[in-house]
Amino acid sequence: MRLRIRFTKLGKIRWTSHRDIARMWERALRRTQLPAAYSEGFSPRPKISFGLALPTGGESLAEYLDIDLAEPVATAGLAERLSTALPGGLDVVRVAEADSRGSLQQDVTSCSWEIGVPSSTDLAALVDAGLAARELVVSRERKGHITEDDIRPAVKQLAVHDGRLVCELATQPRGVRPAELLGALGVVAASADIRRTHQWIERDGARWEPLPPDAPALNAQERAS
C-alpha cells in the first residue's frame, strides 16, 4: 500500500532544509509506528519519496510525500496522529491511499507561488513588464558552466493578489525557482517571503492537485477499513 500525504511548512521551520524535513518524517513514522516498508542493505531506510524540493526559507501550503507501507493501514485519523508526531509548523492536511505508479517528481508539471516583495516595489508595473517581455533571461550554473536560459515560457501565470506577487511556474523540463523569477524581473529581495500554495499535475488537458485539501484526489481514494 502506498500513502500520499499533503502537508504544510509554515513559520520558523521554513528555515530547515529539504533533507531536514526528510529526517523529521522518518522520525515521525517511527513515533506513530506506521509500518513503513524498508529498503534492503546495510542501512535500511523507510521507502519514502518527496515531491519537488522547496527552497530553504520558503513556506508551503502544499508539500507532498509518498510512503510505501509493508502492510495496509486505515487512513482515518492518521493526519492528526502524524501532525502530532511532527514538529510545530509541519501539519498534515490530508492522507489518502495513492496510485503506486506515478512519482511526484515526474508527475508535477507546475507550482503556484505567493511572493511578498519589499513594499516600495510597484507590483502592477512589475507584472505588466514581466508579461510583456518576450524573454526573461537568467544565468544559471550547471556543472560548473554558466548558462543563460530564457524562463519566460515557464511563467504560466503572473499577477498581483492582496499586495503579493502570485505566479505559476513550470517545473518541466527544468524547474524555475521563484528567486530566479524575481532576479529576472529585477527585484532585489534579500529576504523575499516565498510561499508555495499549490503543486499541479496536468492530465488530459485538465489541472489537478496531487491531493487536494478536500475535493476527490486524482488516482487516490480514502480507506476507512
Add this chain to the structure above:
Amino acid sequence: MVSHMTSLWPRIEPLLAKVQKPARYIGGEDGAQAPVHDAGKVAWLLLYPDAYEVGLPNQGLQILYEILNERDDALAERAYAPWLDMETEMRAAGVPLFSVDTHQPAAAFDVLAFNLSAELVYTNLLNCVDLAGVPVRAADRVNGSPLVIAGGHCAYNPEPLADFVDAFALGDGEEVVADITTAIAAHRGDRHAVLRALARVEGVYVPALYDVTYDGRSLVAITPKYDDVPAQVERRTIADLGEWPYPKQQLVPLTEVVHDRLNVEIFRGCTRGCRFCQAGMITRPVRERPAAQVRQMVSDGLQRTGYDEVSLTSLSSADYSGIGDVVGGIINDPACSGQVSVSLPSLRVDAFTVGIATEIQKVRRTGLTFAPEGGTWRMRQVINKLIREEDLYGAVESAFSQGWRRVKLYFLIGLPTETDEDVLGIGALARNCVAIGRKHNKNASVTVSVGGFVPKPHTPFQWFGQCSVAELQRKVNLLRDAVRKDRGVQLKWHDPKATLVEGIASRGDRRIGAVIESVWRAGGTFQEWSERFDVARWEAAMAEHGLSIEWYVNRDRERDERLPWAHISAGLHEDFLWHDWIDALAAAGVEDCRWTPCYDCGACTGYGIEHVVASPVPPAGGSQGTGQDLTNGEWVPVTLLETVSTSR
C-alpha cells in the same frame, strides 16, 4: 530577570536568508522549552561556545536545562556560537547574541553559563560574551551585568580563563546549579555580594577573590583575599546517578547535528586508571545507573523521539554490569521492531566479545573504534591501559568475523618514556589487525587515528613535559613512512600544532588570559575547526606577552613546583598522583579499584561516597590484563545496586 522582554526574532529572521544553515538559529527542537521570564526567577542562558551542530547534542547542557526549568526560582534557555557569516550579519545589524528558545538578548539573562568541553573553544567564549554586549573582562563588569559562569572538564584548570569568567563550577552540575541560583537570588544587583556568596558555595571558584603571586616567571601562590573564601576549592559529586534520570526530554534537533541519536548515560566515572585520561581521574568514583532505569530511559526515549539509534554513553561502556543483557534487551525488544541499533562509545577491546559483536550488528553496523592508546605492551603499562595484544586481536577478529569491514584504532603519541619502537609498534598492531581482517574479507581495512598527548591537570602525568611540535611531527612521519606500503592501513593524525595550543590553554596559569584575548582580538575564533585554526596567532600572542611556549608546555615540572591548578581539587590526593607517576615511569600497572583494594586516591573517601555498581565481579578484562585472580580481593567500598532479573 526583566518582565515583558521582547523577542529579537523580527530582527533575526531577515538575516537568515543571508547565511548558511539558518536552522542553527531558529530553536523549535522537540523538547525545547519556552520559559516565561519574570523577576522572581533567576534566568540562566546555557551556552555551548561552538557551532550549533556541535553544541546541541551536549548532554551536560541538556541535563542542566531541564533541572533549572523544573525549579520555581529559575529558568533556562540555550545559545550557541553563531557561525562567522551570522556573526558578521549580526554585528552589521546591531543584533546581539540571543537565546534560540525564545530569542531573548543574552544580556537580559542573570547568568551566561558556558559549557567548556575543550580548550580550543576558549576564544569563542570571549566572542560570545562580547556579542552579548557584556564586557569581556570580568573586572570591567558592573552591577547589572550578567554573571559569566563556566563548568565542564576544562574548569579543572580555570586559571587561563580567570580574567573573563566570574565563577567556575567544578564537578557534577546537577546539584550546584540550585545553590548558585539561591546565591544569585539573595544578592541580585550587588555584584560583589553575589561573588562573595558564590565563593561560599561548595564546588564554586571565584577567581577575582584570589591574589596571585609570582616570583619572576614562577607562580608562587594563589591565595584567598578574604577569610570566608576557601583556599582549596572542592568539586561537587552526585552520589547516585539513579536520582538524576536526565535528560528526560532529550532535544531532537530539526537540522543535522553530530551524534544525532538518543543518548543514555549508563554510568559516570571510571576507575580503570588510565594515567593519561583526565576524564577518568576527575569523575571518580564509578556510579552506575540501575539497569531498570536504563531500560526505561531507552524505551521512553525511543518512543518519544523516533530515533532508530541509541548510544549507551559512559567513559567505558562495556564495563557496565550486565552490559550484554542491556544491549540484547534493546535489540531484541519487539517494540523496536528490529530497527533500533545500539552504539557503545569507548569500548574496551578486552570486553568486546563475539557475543556483543553479534548483538550490535543485528540492525546495522555502527562504526567500531577501539583505543589501545599505546603501540607496545611496555607503553601500555606506562599509561596503565593494560590491554594485551591478544585482547586487541580477539576484538578485531570478533568484529571482522561478524561482518565489519573496517575498524578504527585510536592511539596517543608523545607519551612519557615513549621510544621510536613504541611508535612503530602502532604500525605493527595495525598491520596484524588488517591480516586478521583479510581472513574474513579481502577488503578489510584499519584506520589508525593518532593524537598528540597533552599532559592534563589532575592526572599522574601532570608533571610531564609535552612533546614539541617538531618531535610530534617526527613521530607522525616515522609512523607514516612505516605504514606507507601497507594496503589496508589508513593513517590519520591530529595536527601537532593544535596539540600545542591545547597544551598552552590547559596547562597555563592566569597570565595565559592575555594570550587568549589577543588571539580572539586578532579574529581567532572557532579554533576547533581546522580550516579556522592558526597556530601563528597563538605563537605571536605568546611572544607579544613575553611568555615562553617551552616553559609553559614542553618543560617537565618538579614535584615542589606550585602548579596553576593546585588550589582546585578533583578529590585526588597529590601523593596518590605522584606515586602513580613514579609507578608509570617504572612501567608498573595497577588494577581497577572497583573490584580490588582501594588505593586511597581520595575520590571516594574525601567525599564520603563510594562506587555504585551492580555486579560484584569484574567484566571481561577486569583484571586489567594482569591475569590476577580478583576473587580474593580485600574489602572494597562498593554499594551494590539491587540486581534486576534480566530474563526475557
